[in-house]
Amino acid sequence: MKKLQLLAILLLPAYFILPTGDSHFTICPFFHLTGVPCPGCGMGRALVHIFHLHFLEALYFNPFGFLVAAAQCYVIMSFFFPSLVTAYQQYNRFFVLGQYIFGVLFIGFGLVRIWAFVTANAYLLQFFYNFHKTFSFMRWLQT
Secondary structure, three states: HHHHHHHHHHHHHHHHOOOOOOOOOOOOHHHHHHHOOOOOOOOOHHHHHHHHHHHHHHHHHHOOHHHHHHHHHHHHHHHHHHHHHHHHOOOOHHHHHHHHHHHHHHHHHHHHHHHHHHHHHHHHHOOOOHHHHHHHHHHHHHH
């Protein structure tokens, strides 16, 4: 847990330092191989926007960024207040249930987003970030 806490603390300043502009760059291997965004694509940009207090933009990039930001804040707080870890252990079954619910919603979101991009569904695509502007190795090979 200490390594996770230190990583969360070290990443926190990056969210404030990184610009909120659109970089058109991703490190996602799924996106580079298929040209289609995975459920986690846009998570880093969403976190940067959350910590810059641009909540609508964060929601547009990836709505699960809010849950990841909350989890990261919990991990950081547990470093400074170890009693939070005791509370986690006391209510462990609720956290486990929440993890399962998060997993199902995350996979469902990813499937809907993949389906929207593959079928070019104009109605659904208006709710997602336009990843077609982002560089992908697959698109580069097709040119």
